[in-house]
Amino acid sequence: MKLKTKLIIAFLTVLLLPIILGTTLIFLLGAYQISTIEKTYKISGTTVESLSNSMQTISSLTEESYHELVDMAAESPARMEDATALGEFNRLLQEKNAYLLVRKGYTMIYVGTDMENADSVIAELPDYGGAETTSENGIYLGGDAQSLVKQVDFEYPDGDKGSAFIVSDVRKMIPELEELMVDIVVCIVFILILTACALTYWVYRSVMQPLQKMQLAAKNIKEGNxxxxxxxxxxxxxxxxxxxxxxxxxxxxxxxxxxxxxxxxxxxxxxxxxxxxxxxxxxxxxxxxxxxxxxxxxxxxxxxxxxxxxxxxxxxxxxxxxxxxxxxxxxxxIPYNFNTLSVNDYFEDCAEDLSLELEAKNVEFGYFNYVEKDVKVIADAEQIKRVIHNIVNNSLKYMDKPKPKINLRVKDVGDFVQIELEDNGKGIAAKDLPNIFDRFYRTDASRNSSKGGSGIGLSIVKKIIEEHGGKIWATSREETGTTMYFVLRKYQEVPIYE
CATH class of the missing domain: 1.10.287.130 (Signal transduction histidine kinase, dimerisation/phosphotransfer (DHp) domain)
Structure with a gap:
């Protein structure tokens, strides 16, 4: 995977993974907290949407208490002046972050919280008989009150009008909701940290491990290892x-x-x-x-x-x-000078020179040409003569017969001209034959040999032939002789069409 691809994956992961994990955790935490809220406050039908609406949530907390208050005012209006009964009811409301206010006529006869907190609410309380205040949803009091008020109107046994109010401070959030928000923030931070750490480690590992290996390799190279x-x-x-x-x-x-x-x-x-x-x-x-x-x-x-x-x-x-x-x-x-050479003319000259040279050394020489007169090759005449001279000298160096003999043959083999130089010397062992064109390789390992030579003659031959685009090889039998072969590509004229 390319580093660019890894970075793109890391970017998308940082972008999408927290969203996916965060959404999942919020859903799980929300479900847990909703269950806790419903059990604690004895409400039902709570959803994430309702929790996100603070008025609806606060209203639902006192829904059951509101109905109880309506029943108590209707069935036992005398209890609405009983401080003990009112105090017990108020205690239940305080568990739901609410409190009770009771009014007789235009006088407050019960305040279920500190007057300092209740004054702003009392000043904004609605009058008797408001249809919008007697519903279970209540009304919102703004300003300094910042409260949701549910009103229950009734009539005391002595004929005076009365009202009971369930007051919920909208500035106070349900503790479970506060915990949910804290949990969500903590989870999101944890997910971001975990994702960042995992991706940082992944990218670091994919980059630093090869870098460390290359650093070690560079150090070894620097030290010559x-x-x-x-x-x-x-x-x-x-x-x-x-x-x-x-x-x-x-x-x-x-x-x-x-x-x-x-x-x-x-x-x-x-x-x-x-x-x-x-x-x-x-x-x-x-x-x-x-x-x-x-x-x-x-x-x-x-x-x-x-x-x-x-x-x-x-x-x-x-x-x-x-x-x-x-x-x-x-x-x-090597100073090559390539020219188009007639095979017959060139090798006849070579054969004539070899004949005179070998005759002076009492070596029998034979020349055989099987090539048509019009066959040509592109070669360096001087370097090809060097090849033939080196091969012949090598043959003479290892000649052990009383009647030494060397033959030169020129043959047509398709796209190539094949030259063969055969001797009747002592031959080359099969184990040595593959190495005779290597530099300094000598079949007689001892330098005390009388044969002499630098050991590079045949390696020079191979180099020259390969530079001509040809190939050289040898066959040999011990005590019988050796034949060296090399080929040169024919020169072929390309016709020009007008």
Whole structure:
């Protein structure tokens, strides 16, 4: 889940959850308090709507008392002057936050509360016979009175008019309603706090946990420790950031490993070149000392010594050229010069050069071309010759037959031209064959071998062929010989339609 989606959900939750939970709790608390009010004040039919109307609520509290007062005034008007009876009735009214006033003529004969509280009400009491005051709903007295008054008119036994009033102070709320309001406020505050805490924890956990992991990962990377893994916890912005950090870690690790490998290979190359340079340098030094000491005292010996010095110097030059070319390979600075080459013409020239070179070394050479005359390839002539030269030199290096032989074959294989270089040398073991194109890999592990070489000849070959868009591989049988194959894509002219 995206962080944006989480924030939207959090916003909607903060907005809707308190409303839903608050409404539910208000309903439950309201039902409970209504039940308590009805039981306490002996009323029925109370609803949330009636509770929200203070006049209706206060009126309902004294509804039963009003009917009792009507009955008592009608049946026993003499009791309306009995202080004990009036006091008992007033006590019941006080339980309902109301009190009793009794008037005889125009004189108040009973006041069921403090006069200080009753004066403002007494001053506003209606006269006898008001139809609107004799209903059970009562009338509202404003001003300083702020009371709901229910009036019962009657006649005393001596013929005087009388009125009894049930007075309810509208400024006093039912305690249960006050508790309900407090409970509602407390519940809403609790719900808001609970919702905020839950959502804060949810967002914090979804953000801080990945951040802590990435912080630890960044610390490890800073300290150079790259051998760990960052696993994204979710498919969101934080997860993608973690994946980017993991990709960076992998790339840094690969770069470090590549640098270590490069340093190791460079050291190995330098060691190999240094070792292989010792042999020709020692020979040159020995033959030069022989000339200086007069050992070459005949023209034949002098010529032999000079030729040997030249050959050893040429070996040194070959090793140095390989080192130079190796550095160009590693920095991708091989100077390619691609041209369209006729397969027949090019490989006939190569075969002629190889024939002369191998004949001088008493190696039998065979050339076989199975390609049509018009077949062409796009290649760098100089680099392809380097490929052939390196493969042939590698074959000669490991030749162990008394009658060495190398064959060059050129074949048409569909969209490619396939070149094969076959020798009858000692062959390559099956376990070594997959590795022969790796840098510095040598089937004879000992550097004391007389074969020499830097160990990068075939890796150079593979690099050049791959840069030409081709492929190289080998087959071999021990004690029988090895065949190297590489392919070059044909050049195909695209017709232009006018």
């Amino acid at each position: 790259l051998d760990f893994e960052i696993r994204p916890m979710a498919d969101d912005e934080m997860g993608r950031l973690a994946q980017d950090l993991e990709d960076m870690r992998v790339r840094l690790r690969d770069n470090v490993e590549e640098k270590l490998r490069y340093d190791r290979e460079s050291k190995e190359l330098i060691s190999n070149i240094s070792h292989d340079l010792k042999t020709p340098v020692t020979a040159i030094k020995g033959y030069a000392e022989g000339i200086m000491d007069g050992v070459a005292d005949t023209p034949e010996k002098m010529q032999k010594y000079v030729r040997t010095i030249y050959n050893k110097a040429d070996e040194m030059n070959t090793l140095i050229n390989e080192l130079t070319f190796y550095s160009k390979i590693d920095t991708n600075r």
